[in-house]
Amino acid sequence: MVDLTRRFDVLVIGGGNAALCAAISARRAGASVLVLEGAPKFYRGGNTRHTRNMRCAHDAATEILTGPYTEEEFWKDLLLVTGGQTDEELARFMIHESKDILNWIVEQGVRWQPSLGGTLSLGRTNSFFLGGGRAMLNALYRTAEELGVDILYDAEVIDLVIEHGMFLSAQLKQPVGGRTEVRASTLVAAAGGFEANIEWLKQYWGEAADNFLIRGTPYNRGAILKMLLAKGVQEIGDPTQCHAVAIDARAPKFDGGIITRHDSVVFGIVVNKHAERFYDEGEDIWPKRYAIWGRLVAAQPDQIAYIIFDSTVVTSFMPTLFPPIAGATIAELAGKLELDAAALEKTITDFNAAVRPGTFDHTILDDCRTEGITPAKTHWARRIETPPYLAYPVRPGITFTYLGTRVNKQSRMLMKDGKPSANMFAAGEIMAGNVLGKGYAAGIGMTIGSVFGRVAGREAAKNARN
Numbered sequence: 335m336v337d338l339t340r341r342f343d344v345l346v347i348g349g350g351n352a353a354l355c356a357a358i359s360a361r362r363a364g365a366s367v368l369v370l371e372g373a374p375k376f377y378r379g380g381n382t383r384h385t386r387n388m389r390c391a392h393d394a395a396t397e398i399l400t401g402p403y404t405e406e407e408f409w410k411d412l413l414l415v416t417g418g419q420t421d422e423e424l425a426r427f428m429i430h431e432s433k434d435i436l437n438w439i440v441e442q443g444v445r446w447q448p449s450l451g452g453t454l455s456l457g458r459t460n461s462f463f464l465g466g467g468r469a470m471l472n473a474l475y476r477t478a479e480e481l482g483v484d485i486l487y488d489a490e491v492i493d494l495v496i497e498h499g500m501f502l503s504a505q506l507k508q509p510v511g512g513r514t515e516v517r518a519s520t521l522v523a524a525a526g527g528f529e530a531n532i533e534w535l536k537q538y539w540g541e542a543a544d545n546f547l548i549r550g551t552p553y554n555r556g557a558i559l560k561m562l563l564a565k566g567v568q569e570i571g572d573p574t575q576c577h578a579v580a581i582d583a584r585a586p587k588f589d590g591g592i593i594t595r596h597d598s599v600v601f602g603i604v605v606n607k608h609a610e611r612f613y614d615e616g617e618d619i620w621p622k623r624y625a626i627w628g629r630l631v632a633a634q635p636d637q638i639a640y641i642i643f644d645s646t647v648v649t650s651f652m653p654t655l656f657p658p659i660a661g662a663t664i665a666e667l668a669g670k671l672e673l674d675a676a677a678l679e680k681t682i683t684d685f686n687a688a689v690r691p692g693t694f695d696h697t698i699l700d701d702c703r704t705e706g707i708t709p710a711k712t713h714w715a716r717r718i719e720t721p722p723y724l725a726y727p728v729r730p731g732i733t734f735t736y737l738g739t740r741v742n743k744q745s746r747m748l749m750k751d752g753k754p755s756a757n758m759f760a761a762g763e764i765m766a767g768n769v770l771g772k773g774y775a776a777g778i779g780m781t782i783g784s785v786f787g788r789v790a791g792r793e794a795a796k797n798a799r800n
């Protein structure tokens with residue numbers, strides 16, 4: 335039974351990777367820590383439950399990573415995917431700290447496994463969690479509990495009392511026990527983005543947001559983010575920017591997770607509901623491009639698209655939960671997808687005619703490309719000609735939003751007047767926009783949560799002692 339009448343040193347709101355890294359780090363620094371997780375125990379861990387890997391810099395091959403991935407290379411990758419929309423000082427700090435996280439996270443009970451195969455080509459850059467994100471979380475929870483961190487589930491924070499940039503208390507709502515005021519010397523906000531709040535998404539996306547599927551937890555509704563911004567914390571990031579991928583249109587509204595994501599784009603073409611291509615499917619290697627496809631599909635009529643390929647490539651990518659829709663002919667496939675058969679036949683005929691000979695290799699920017707069509711497919715272009723013809727219907731799958739709270743290198747929130755908050759810190763999705771102005775490279779979400787979570791916990795503990 336957690337004693338809620340006492341005043342804690344550190345209150346952590348959230349129950350995912352960022353929250354647990356913060357809680358463990360604060361506790362190891364000697365603080366008393368309370369974690370409030372809005373979800374019930376079974377669903378604890380937000381989007382972290384769905385993750386598989388984390389991107390960390392390292393100077394030499396490790397037991398599970400194939401070679402060095404230097405800080406400079408990581409920085410260049412981040413610069414490329416964000417188009418420079420990142421806070422360089424914070425990003426370089428995160429990248430530097432990520433080197434240490436590879437070992438630190440193992441010290442907290444998490445185990446690594448080598449990279450999975452498939453199209454993501456992550457064997458050098460990303461370490462995979464043995465057993466996936468849920469096993470990773472279980473290890474962090476176990477460690478936190480052993481260290482004496484107090485944890486409450488079904489513990490939704492519905493209000494924050496903040497005066498002049500100083501956190502005083504939080505209002506907690508529980509199914510049993512009602513509302514309680516919780517007091518703490520410092521706050522770590524690690525409550526995710528607002529991706530599960532369709533009404534909030536609609537403010538920027540309009541009615542199209544009704545057709546978005548949310549890949550992760552329904553509990554990340556952005557309530558904490560909204561309160562912090564309303565109470566004087568400086569915001570960072572474009573509210574329309576988010577991590578969004580193409581996921582199976584047959585996926586559930588929430589929590590479809592990784593098994594509904596399609597990595598087959600590079601092996602075929604993608605058409606909209608008019609059976610027209612709309613973007614270069616072979617622009618860059620998949621880890622640097624997979625996260626643009628959600629936005630691309632969101633911009634298409636009715637927010638629906640179809641990945642089309644043929645039987646020669648079915649074993650080239652990770653299978654997903656839903657089987658592809660098949661047709662013995664293009665016309666039959668078009669019928670099943672409710673697309674105009676003549677339009678789809680023309681798109682595929684034109685595409686096939688534009689394919690130039692080359693040597694196919696999906697792990698590099700190969701020379702298989704088209705000539706004379708718009709948009710071009712600049713790599714991995716091969717004719718779609720061997721039946722059965724196959725398709726996946728896809729919709730925008732929102733992973734997480736980038737609008738967040740501005741922080742400094744201590745993970746301390748900055749107020750609208752530019753001054754650091756007296757005692758409020760943020761980590762994870764809720765401050766991801768500091769590093770991710772736009773774009774994404776696989777595995778950075780967990781890097782942001784681990785690095786800034788660890789820092790936030792340590793700094794919050796120090797702050798509480800002073």
Ligand SMILES: Cc1cc2nc3c(=O)[nH]c(=O)nc-3n(C[C@H](O)[C@H](O)[C@H](O)COP(=O)(O)OP(=O)(O)OC[C@H]3O[C@@H](n4cnc5c(N)ncnc54)[C@H](O)[C@@H]3O)c2cc1C
Binds near residue numbers: 373385524549777
């Ligand atoms: C399907 C999928 C796969 C992914 N795969 C990867 C991957 O392999 N690698 C990677 O780096 N990233 C991946 N991501 C992104 C990654 O999940 C996030 O970047 C990361 O988990 C964020 O951690 P977090 O702790 O900030 O947020 P979360 O893990 O989402 O935790 C937020 C927590 O806040 C709680 N909360 C929200 N509101 C309240 C409230 N009012 N009161 C109390 N608690 C509240 C939620 O219940 C939740 O526990 C993936 C995401 C999805 C959806």
